[in-house]
Amino acid sequence: MTSWTLADRAAKMNSSAIREILKLTDRPGIISMAGGLPSPKSFPLDEFTKACQTVMLRDGATALQYSTTEGFADLRQAVADFLPWDVSPDQVLITSGSQQALDLIAKVFLDRGSRVLVEKPTYLGALQAFTPFEPVPVGVDSDDEGMLIEDFAAQVGTGADKARLAYVLPNFQNPTGRTMSDARRQALVDKARELNIPLVEDNPYGDLWYEGEPPLPLAARNPEGVIYMGSFSKVLAPGLRLGFVVAPKSVFGKLTQAKQAADLHTPSFNQRVVAEVIKDGFLDRHVPTIRALYKAQRDAMLAALEREMAGLDVQWTRPVGGMFLWVSLPQGMDAQQLLTAAVERGMAFVPGAPFYAQEPQTNTLRLSYVTVSPAQIEQGIAALAAAIKAHTP
Numbered sequence: 497m498t499s500w501t502l503a504d505r506a507a508k509m510n511s512s513a514i515r516e517i518l519k520l521t522d523r524p525g526i527i528s529m530a531g532g533l534p535s536p537k538s539f540p541l542d543e544f545t546k547a548c549q550t551v552m553l554r555d556g557a558t559a560l561q562y563s564t565t566e567g568f569a570d571l572r573q574a575v576a577d578f579l580p581w582d583v584s585p586d587q588v589l590i591t592s593g594s595q596q597a598l599d600l601i602a603k604v605f606l607d608r609g610s611r612v613l614v615e616k617p618t619y620l621g622a623l624q625a626f627t628p629f630e631p632v633p634v635g636v637d638s639d640d641e642g643m644l645i646e647d648f649a650a651q652v653g654t655g656a657d658k659a660r661l662a663y664v665l666p667n668f669q670n671p672t673g674r675t676m677s678d679a680r681r682q683a684l685v686d687k688a689r690e691l692n693i694p695l696v697e698d699n700p701y702g703d704l705w706y707e708g709e710p711p712l713p714l715a716a717r718n719p720e721g722v723i724y725m726g727s728f729s730k731v732l733a734p735g736l737r738l739g740f741v742v743a744p745k746s747v748f749g750k751l752t753q754a755k756q757a758a759d760l761h762t763p764s765f766n767q768r769v770v771a772e773v774i775k776d777g778f779l780d781r782h783v784p785t786i787r788a789l790y791k792a793q794r795d796a797m798l799a800a801l802e803r804e805m806a807g808l809d810v811q812w813t814r815p816v817g818g819m820f821l822w823v824s825l826p827q828g829m830d831a832q833q834l835l836t837a838a839v840e841r842g843m844a845f846v847p848g849a850p851f852y853a854q855e856p857q858t859n860t861l862r863l864s865y866v867t868v869s870p871a872q873i874e875q876g877i878a879a880l881a882a883a884i885k886a887h888t889p
Protein backbone atom coordinates (compact mmCIF):
# COMPACT_ATOMS: atom_id res chain seq x y z
CA MET A 497 0.00 0.00 0.00
CA THR A 498 1.36 3.42 -0.92
CA SER A 499 0.49 6.39 1.23
CA TRP A 500 -0.04 8.92 -1.54
CA THR A 501 -2.35 11.80 -0.77
CA LEU A 502 -5.26 11.90 -3.16
CA ALA A 503 -7.60 14.83 -3.74
CA ASP A 504 -10.62 15.00 -1.45
CA ARG A 505 -12.79 14.45 -4.51
CA ALA A 506 -11.18 11.07 -5.16
CA ALA A 507 -12.61 9.80 -1.90
CA LYS A 508 -16.09 10.68 -3.12
CA MET A 509 -15.77 8.91 -6.46
CA ASN A 510 -17.40 5.52 -6.61
CA SER A 511 -17.85 2.88 -9.27
CA SER A 512 -21.29 2.70 -10.70
CA ALA A 513 -23.47 0.44 -8.55
CA ILE A 514 -24.69 -1.05 -11.81
CA ARG A 515 -21.20 -2.04 -12.97
CA GLU A 516 -20.61 -3.69 -9.58
CA ILE A 517 -23.87 -5.60 -9.90
CA LEU A 518 -23.08 -6.60 -13.47
CA LYS A 519 -19.91 -8.29 -12.23
CA LEU A 520 -22.11 -10.41 -10.02
CA THR A 521 -24.85 -11.10 -12.49
CA ASP A 522 -23.19 -11.42 -15.88
CA ARG A 523 -22.58 -15.10 -15.30
CA PRO A 524 -23.61 -17.69 -17.84
CA GLY A 525 -27.18 -18.80 -17.31
CA ILE A 526 -28.36 -15.65 -15.53
CA ILE A 527 -31.14 -13.77 -17.30
CA SER A 528 -29.95 -10.23 -16.72
CA MET A 529 -32.46 -7.40 -16.79
CA ALA A 530 -29.90 -5.32 -14.91
CA GLY A 531 -27.74 -3.72 -17.61
CA GLY A 532 -28.84 -0.89 -19.82
CA LEU A 533 -27.09 -2.22 -22.92
CA PRO A 534 -28.86 -1.55 -26.23
CA SER A 535 -29.59 -4.74 -28.16
CA PRO A 536 -26.67 -5.64 -30.45
CA LYS A 537 -29.33 -6.68 -32.97
CA SER A 538 -29.99 -2.96 -33.43
CA PHE A 539 -26.43 -2.08 -34.56
CA PRO A 540 -26.35 -1.43 -38.33
CA LEU A 541 -23.18 -3.41 -39.09
CA ASP A 542 -23.35 -3.29 -42.90
CA GLU A 543 -23.87 0.47 -43.00
CA PHE A 544 -20.91 0.99 -40.66
CA THR A 545 -18.66 -1.31 -42.67
CA LYS A 546 -19.47 0.63 -45.82
CA ALA A 547 -19.18 4.06 -44.18
CA CYS A 548 -15.76 3.25 -42.65
CA GLN A 549 -14.46 2.40 -46.08
CA THR A 550 -15.98 5.49 -47.69
CA VAL A 551 -14.49 7.75 -45.01
CA MET A 552 -11.03 6.23 -45.37
CA LEU A 553 -11.04 6.34 -49.17
CA ARG A 554 -12.55 9.82 -49.36
CA ASP A 555 -11.14 11.67 -46.33
CA GLY A 556 -8.02 9.60 -45.67
CA ALA A 557 -5.53 11.34 -43.39
CA THR A 558 -7.98 14.13 -42.48
CA ALA A 559 -10.19 11.58 -40.76
CA LEU A 560 -7.21 10.47 -38.67
CA GLN A 561 -5.92 13.96 -37.85
CA TYR A 562 -6.63 16.16 -34.81
CA SER A 563 -9.71 18.24 -35.34
CA THR A 564 -11.76 21.08 -33.86
CA THR A 565 -13.18 20.80 -30.34
CA GLU A 566 -16.73 21.73 -31.38
CA GLY A 567 -17.01 18.75 -33.72
CA PHE A 568 -17.22 17.78 -37.40
CA ALA A 569 -19.21 20.41 -39.29
CA ASP A 570 -21.41 17.97 -41.23
CA LEU A 571 -22.36 16.12 -38.06
CA ARG A 572 -23.16 19.36 -36.20
CA GLN A 573 -25.35 20.37 -39.14
CA ALA A 574 -27.09 16.96 -39.18
CA VAL A 575 -27.84 17.25 -35.44
CA ALA A 576 -29.20 20.78 -35.87
CA ASP A 577 -31.36 19.55 -38.77
CA PHE A 578 -32.97 16.62 -36.97
CA LEU A 579 -33.89 18.44 -33.76
CA PRO A 580 -37.50 19.64 -33.69
CA TRP A 581 -36.81 23.32 -33.05
CA ASP A 582 -34.72 26.01 -34.69
CA VAL A 583 -31.11 25.08 -33.83
CA SER A 584 -28.00 26.60 -35.38
CA PRO A 585 -25.07 24.18 -35.89
CA ASP A 586 -22.99 26.78 -34.00
CA GLN A 587 -24.86 25.78 -30.85
CA VAL A 588 -24.08 22.06 -31.23
CA LEU A 589 -21.07 20.67 -29.37
CA ILE A 590 -20.24 17.05 -30.23
CA THR A 591 -19.23 15.15 -27.09
CA SER A 592 -17.70 11.77 -26.29
CA GLY A 593 -21.04 10.25 -25.35
CA SER A 594 -23.67 12.28 -23.56
CA GLN A 595 -21.99 11.06 -20.37
CA GLN A 596 -19.18 13.50 -21.15
CA ALA A 597 -21.74 16.27 -21.51
CA LEU A 598 -22.76 15.66 -17.88
CA ASP A 599 -19.15 16.03 -16.78
CA LEU A 600 -18.64 19.22 -18.79
CA ILE A 601 -21.86 20.77 -17.52
CA ALA A 602 -20.87 19.93 -13.95
CA LYS A 603 -17.41 21.47 -14.46
CA VAL A 604 -18.88 24.67 -15.82
CA PHE A 605 -21.73 25.08 -13.30
CA LEU A 606 -20.81 23.46 -9.99
CA ASP A 607 -18.64 24.47 -7.07
CA ARG A 608 -18.23 22.56 -3.85
CA GLY A 609 -21.56 22.75 -2.03
CA SER A 610 -23.58 23.93 -5.06
CA ARG A 611 -27.20 22.86 -4.96
CA VAL A 612 -28.36 20.73 -7.92
CA LEU A 613 -31.97 19.68 -8.34
CA VAL A 614 -32.65 16.17 -9.62
CA GLU A 615 -35.71 13.97 -10.02
CA LYS A 616 -36.63 11.30 -7.48
CA PRO A 617 -35.19 8.91 -8.59
CA THR A 618 -32.70 10.03 -11.27
CA TYR A 619 -30.03 8.65 -13.61
CA LEU A 620 -27.30 7.19 -11.47
CA GLY A 621 -24.61 8.11 -14.01
CA ALA A 622 -25.51 11.79 -13.64
CA LEU A 623 -25.10 11.62 -9.86
CA GLN A 624 -21.75 9.95 -10.50
CA ALA A 625 -20.66 12.64 -12.97
CA PHE A 626 -21.63 15.43 -10.56
CA THR A 627 -20.04 13.88 -7.44
CA PRO A 628 -16.37 14.84 -8.05
CA PHE A 629 -17.40 18.51 -8.01
CA GLU A 630 -18.81 17.98 -4.52
CA PRO A 631 -22.24 19.53 -5.05
CA VAL A 632 -25.32 18.94 -2.94
CA PRO A 633 -27.81 17.05 -5.10
CA VAL A 634 -31.38 17.56 -3.90
CA GLY A 635 -34.17 15.23 -4.97
CA VAL A 636 -37.37 16.99 -6.01
CA ASP A 637 -40.63 15.15 -5.26
CA SER A 638 -41.73 13.51 -8.48
CA ASP A 639 -44.79 11.60 -9.66
CA ASP A 640 -45.58 9.62 -12.83
CA GLU A 641 -44.80 12.72 -14.88
CA GLY A 642 -41.54 13.75 -13.26
CA MET A 643 -40.77 16.71 -10.99
CA LEU A 644 -43.67 18.30 -9.13
CA ILE A 645 -43.59 22.01 -9.87
CA GLU A 646 -44.47 23.06 -6.32
CA ASP A 647 -41.62 21.07 -4.84
CA PHE A 648 -39.28 22.28 -7.59
CA ALA A 649 -40.03 25.86 -6.54
CA ALA A 650 -39.74 24.95 -2.86
CA GLN A 651 -36.31 23.31 -3.30
CA VAL A 652 -34.71 25.98 -5.49
CA GLY A 653 -33.15 27.81 -2.53
CA THR A 654 -32.05 31.43 -2.36
CA GLY A 655 -28.90 33.57 -2.35
CA ALA A 656 -25.64 31.61 -2.34
CA ASP A 657 -27.68 28.45 -1.81
CA LYS A 658 -29.76 28.92 -4.97
CA ALA A 659 -29.68 25.84 -7.21
CA ARG A 660 -27.17 26.12 -10.04
CA LEU A 661 -29.20 23.85 -12.31
CA ALA A 662 -32.00 21.29 -12.46
CA TYR A 663 -31.32 18.00 -14.25
CA VAL A 664 -34.34 16.33 -15.86
CA LEU A 665 -35.14 13.42 -18.18
CA PRO A 666 -38.52 14.14 -19.79
CA ASN A 667 -38.67 11.05 -22.07
CA PHE A 668 -38.82 7.45 -20.86
CA GLN A 669 -36.69 8.27 -17.90
CA ASN A 670 -33.80 6.13 -16.74
CA PRO A 671 -34.57 4.48 -14.33
CA THR A 672 -38.39 4.71 -14.08
CA GLY A 673 -39.46 4.73 -17.75
CA ARG A 674 -41.85 7.62 -17.01
CA THR A 675 -42.54 10.51 -19.40
CA MET A 676 -43.40 14.13 -18.66
CA SER A 677 -46.72 15.29 -20.07
CA ASP A 678 -46.97 18.32 -22.31
CA ALA A 679 -48.52 20.37 -19.51
CA ARG A 680 -45.84 19.42 -16.96
CA ARG A 681 -43.06 20.28 -19.43
CA GLN A 682 -44.53 23.69 -20.05
CA ALA A 683 -45.09 24.33 -16.34
CA LEU A 684 -41.49 23.35 -15.52
CA VAL A 685 -40.05 25.51 -18.29
CA ASP A 686 -42.19 28.47 -17.15
CA LYS A 687 -41.25 28.06 -13.49
CA ALA A 688 -37.54 27.62 -14.27
CA ARG A 689 -37.63 30.75 -16.43
CA GLU A 690 -39.38 32.70 -13.67
CA LEU A 691 -36.81 31.54 -11.09
CA ASN A 692 -33.86 31.80 -13.49
CA ILE A 693 -32.73 28.18 -13.05
CA PRO A 694 -30.99 26.53 -16.01
CA LEU A 695 -32.62 23.25 -16.99
CA VAL A 696 -30.41 20.42 -18.19
CA GLU A 697 -32.53 18.18 -20.40
CA ASP A 698 -31.08 14.70 -20.96
CA ASN A 699 -32.77 12.92 -23.86
CA PRO A 700 -30.93 9.77 -24.98
CA TYR A 701 -34.14 7.73 -25.36
CA GLY A 702 -36.46 10.28 -27.01
CA ASP A 703 -36.58 8.53 -30.40
CA LEU A 704 -37.47 5.16 -28.91
CA TRP A 705 -41.22 5.78 -28.58
CA TYR A 706 -43.76 2.99 -28.93
CA GLU A 707 -47.15 4.69 -28.65
CA GLY A 708 -46.59 7.89 -30.59
CA GLU A 709 -44.10 10.72 -30.44
CA PRO A 710 -43.54 12.35 -27.03
CA PRO A 711 -44.36 16.04 -26.48
CA LEU A 712 -41.85 18.71 -27.57
CA PRO A 713 -38.58 18.88 -25.64
CA LEU A 714 -38.08 21.49 -22.92
CA ALA A 715 -35.37 23.14 -25.02
CA ALA A 716 -37.84 23.75 -27.87
CA ARG A 717 -39.99 25.74 -25.43
CA ASN A 718 -37.21 28.00 -24.15
CA PRO A 719 -33.91 27.49 -26.01
CA GLU A 720 -32.21 30.22 -23.95
CA GLY A 721 -33.08 28.52 -20.66
CA VAL A 722 -32.22 24.89 -21.41
CA ILE A 723 -29.06 22.91 -22.09
CA TYR A 724 -30.10 19.91 -24.17
CA MET A 725 -28.19 16.61 -24.35
CA GLY A 726 -28.61 13.91 -26.98
CA SER A 727 -26.82 10.70 -27.92
CA PHE A 728 -26.17 8.32 -30.80
CA SER A 729 -25.77 5.44 -28.31
CA LYS A 730 -29.34 4.17 -28.39
CA VAL A 731 -30.13 4.77 -32.07
CA LEU A 732 -26.83 3.64 -33.63
CA ALA A 733 -24.29 2.10 -31.24
CA PRO A 734 -22.96 3.03 -27.79
CA GLY A 735 -19.37 1.97 -28.51
CA LEU A 736 -18.96 4.97 -30.82
CA ARG A 737 -19.08 7.24 -27.76
CA LEU A 738 -20.90 9.97 -29.63
CA GLY A 739 -23.28 12.41 -28.05
CA PHE A 740 -23.98 16.12 -28.25
CA VAL A 741 -25.00 19.20 -26.33
CA VAL A 742 -27.10 22.05 -27.64
CA ALA A 743 -26.37 25.06 -25.48
CA PRO A 744 -27.29 28.73 -25.48
CA LYS A 745 -24.47 31.07 -26.59
CA SER A 746 -23.96 32.26 -23.02
CA VAL A 747 -22.42 28.92 -21.94
CA PHE A 748 -21.42 27.31 -25.24
CA GLY A 749 -17.90 28.77 -25.13
CA LYS A 750 -17.30 27.59 -21.56
CA LEU A 751 -18.49 24.06 -22.33
CA THR A 752 -16.19 24.01 -25.35
CA GLN A 753 -13.22 25.14 -23.25
CA ALA A 754 -14.01 22.45 -20.68
CA LYS A 755 -14.12 19.86 -23.45
CA GLN A 756 -10.88 21.07 -24.97
CA ALA A 757 -9.16 20.58 -21.63
CA ALA A 758 -10.74 17.15 -21.19
CA ASP A 759 -10.03 15.45 -24.53
CA LEU A 760 -9.38 18.10 -27.25
CA HIS A 761 -12.19 16.64 -29.34
CA THR A 762 -14.34 13.58 -29.92
CA PRO A 763 -12.69 11.11 -32.34
CA SER A 764 -12.74 12.63 -35.84
CA PHE A 765 -13.04 9.24 -37.50
CA ASN A 766 -16.15 8.23 -35.52
CA GLN A 767 -17.79 11.57 -36.23
CA ARG A 768 -17.19 11.28 -39.96
CA VAL A 769 -18.40 7.68 -40.06
CA VAL A 770 -21.63 8.57 -38.27
CA ALA A 771 -22.18 11.60 -40.50
CA GLU A 772 -21.76 9.26 -43.48
CA VAL A 773 -24.15 6.64 -42.05
CA ILE A 774 -26.93 9.08 -41.24
CA LYS A 775 -26.83 11.22 -44.37
CA ASP A 776 -29.79 10.63 -46.67
CA GLY A 777 -32.21 9.94 -43.83
CA PHE A 778 -30.87 6.58 -42.59
CA LEU A 779 -32.15 7.17 -39.05
CA ASP A 780 -35.71 7.62 -40.37
CA ARG A 781 -35.52 4.08 -41.76
CA HIS A 782 -33.46 2.50 -38.98
CA VAL A 783 -35.03 3.82 -35.78
CA PRO A 784 -38.50 2.32 -36.50
CA THR A 785 -36.86 -1.14 -36.57
CA ILE A 786 -35.44 -0.55 -33.06
CA ARG A 787 -38.84 0.66 -31.86
CA ALA A 788 -40.51 -2.50 -33.17
CA LEU A 789 -37.91 -4.75 -31.53
CA TYR A 790 -38.07 -3.05 -28.12
CA LYS A 791 -41.85 -2.60 -28.14
CA ALA A 792 -42.36 -6.35 -28.54
CA GLN A 793 -40.03 -6.95 -25.58
CA ARG A 794 -41.71 -4.29 -23.48
CA ASP A 795 -45.07 -5.91 -24.23
CA ALA A 796 -43.69 -9.31 -23.24
CA MET A 797 -42.43 -7.89 -19.93
CA LEU A 798 -45.71 -6.12 -19.13
CA ALA A 799 -47.67 -9.30 -19.90
CA ALA A 800 -45.32 -11.42 -17.79
CA LEU A 801 -45.57 -8.99 -14.86
CA GLU A 802 -49.36 -8.99 -15.09
CA ARG A 803 -49.42 -12.77 -14.98
CA GLU A 804 -46.65 -13.52 -12.48
CA MET A 805 -47.26 -10.73 -9.95
CA ALA A 806 -51.00 -11.43 -9.60
CA GLY A 807 -51.91 -11.40 -5.92
CA LEU A 808 -48.59 -9.82 -4.86
CA ASP A 809 -48.34 -6.27 -3.50
CA VAL A 810 -46.10 -5.18 -6.37
CA GLN A 811 -46.49 -2.17 -8.70
CA TRP A 812 -44.68 -1.26 -11.90
CA THR A 813 -44.57 1.53 -14.45
CA ARG A 814 -45.88 1.14 -18.02
CA PRO A 815 -43.30 3.00 -20.13
CA VAL A 816 -44.39 4.28 -23.53
CA GLY A 817 -40.80 4.21 -24.81
CA GLY A 818 -37.18 3.69 -23.83
CA MET A 819 -35.54 0.69 -22.24
CA PHE A 820 -36.61 0.44 -18.60
CA LEU A 821 -39.46 -0.08 -16.21
CA TRP A 822 -39.53 0.47 -12.48
CA VAL A 823 -40.93 -1.89 -9.91
CA SER A 824 -42.11 -1.06 -6.36
CA LEU A 825 -42.00 -4.01 -3.98
CA PRO A 826 -44.10 -4.34 -0.84
CA GLN A 827 -43.16 -1.77 1.84
CA GLY A 828 -40.23 -3.00 3.90
CA MET A 829 -38.89 -5.43 1.28
CA ASP A 830 -35.27 -4.57 0.47
CA ALA A 831 -34.43 -4.91 -3.22
CA GLN A 832 -30.73 -5.37 -2.48
CA GLN A 833 -31.51 -8.43 -0.35
CA LEU A 834 -34.02 -9.65 -2.91
CA LEU A 835 -31.30 -9.54 -5.57
CA THR A 836 -29.43 -12.43 -3.97
CA ALA A 837 -32.59 -14.53 -3.98
CA ALA A 838 -33.33 -13.54 -7.58
CA VAL A 839 -29.81 -14.41 -8.77
CA GLU A 840 -30.14 -17.81 -7.05
CA ARG A 841 -33.27 -18.31 -9.16
CA GLY A 842 -31.49 -17.27 -12.36
CA MET A 843 -32.39 -13.60 -12.95
CA ALA A 844 -30.92 -10.21 -12.08
CA PHE A 845 -32.11 -6.60 -11.80
CA VAL A 846 -30.70 -3.34 -10.45
CA PRO A 847 -31.86 -2.34 -6.94
CA GLY A 848 -33.37 1.16 -6.96
CA ALA A 849 -31.55 2.79 -4.01
CA PRO A 850 -28.48 4.15 -5.91
CA PHE A 851 -30.77 6.15 -8.20
CA TYR A 852 -31.82 8.44 -5.34
CA ALA A 853 -29.81 11.55 -4.43
CA GLN A 854 -31.03 11.21 -0.83
CA GLU A 855 -33.50 9.09 1.15
CA PRO A 856 -33.39 6.03 -1.10
CA GLN A 857 -36.54 3.98 -1.49
CA THR A 858 -35.04 0.59 -0.90
CA ASN A 859 -38.15 -1.32 -2.01
CA THR A 860 -37.66 -0.35 -5.67
CA LEU A 861 -35.82 -1.90 -8.60
CA ARG A 862 -35.16 -1.30 -12.31
CA LEU A 863 -35.74 -3.82 -15.09
CA SER A 864 -34.41 -3.51 -18.63
CA TYR A 865 -36.34 -5.28 -21.38
CA VAL A 866 -34.08 -4.64 -24.36
CA THR A 867 -31.33 -7.26 -24.25
CA VAL A 868 -33.48 -10.25 -23.32
CA SER A 869 -35.75 -12.23 -25.65
CA PRO A 870 -39.49 -12.53 -24.93
CA ALA A 871 -38.92 -16.16 -23.84
CA GLN A 872 -36.19 -15.09 -21.40
CA ILE A 873 -38.41 -12.27 -20.17
CA GLU A 874 -41.14 -14.77 -19.25
CA GLN A 875 -38.67 -16.99 -17.47
CA GLY A 876 -36.92 -14.10 -15.72
CA ILE A 877 -40.10 -12.45 -14.45
CA ALA A 878 -41.33 -15.81 -13.15
CA ALA A 879 -38.03 -16.15 -11.26
CA LEU A 880 -38.44 -12.62 -9.85
CA ALA A 881 -41.97 -13.42 -8.69
CA ALA A 882 -40.71 -16.61 -7.02
CA ALA A 883 -38.00 -14.62 -5.21
CA ILE A 884 -40.58 -12.04 -4.04
CA LYS A 885 -42.88 -14.82 -2.78
CA ALA A 886 -39.98 -16.39 -0.91
CA HIS A 887 -39.31 -12.99 0.72
CA THR A 888 -42.93 -12.28 1.62
CA PRO A 889 -43.58 -13.03 5.29
Ligand SMILES: Cc1ncc(COP(=O)(O)O)c(C=O)c1O
Pocket residue numbers: 532592593594595596619621665670698700726727728729734737738739
Ligand atom coordinates in the same frame (compact mmCIF):
# COMPACT_ATOMS: atom_id res chain seq x y z
C1 LIG B 1 -30.16 9.10 -18.94
C2 LIG B 1 -28.84 8.82 -19.54
N1 LIG B 1 -28.03 9.85 -19.83
C3 LIG B 1 -26.83 9.66 -20.38
C4 LIG B 1 -26.38 8.39 -20.65
C5 LIG B 1 -25.01 8.23 -21.25
O1 LIG B 1 -25.10 7.81 -22.57
P1 LIG B 1 -23.95 7.95 -23.63
O2 LIG B 1 -22.74 8.50 -22.95
O3 LIG B 1 -23.72 6.59 -24.16
O4 LIG B 1 -24.47 8.90 -24.67
C6 LIG B 1 -27.17 7.28 -20.38
C7 LIG B 1 -26.70 5.91 -20.65
O5 LIG B 1 -27.29 4.93 -20.36
C8 LIG B 1 -28.45 7.51 -19.80
O6 LIG B 1 -29.28 6.50 -19.50
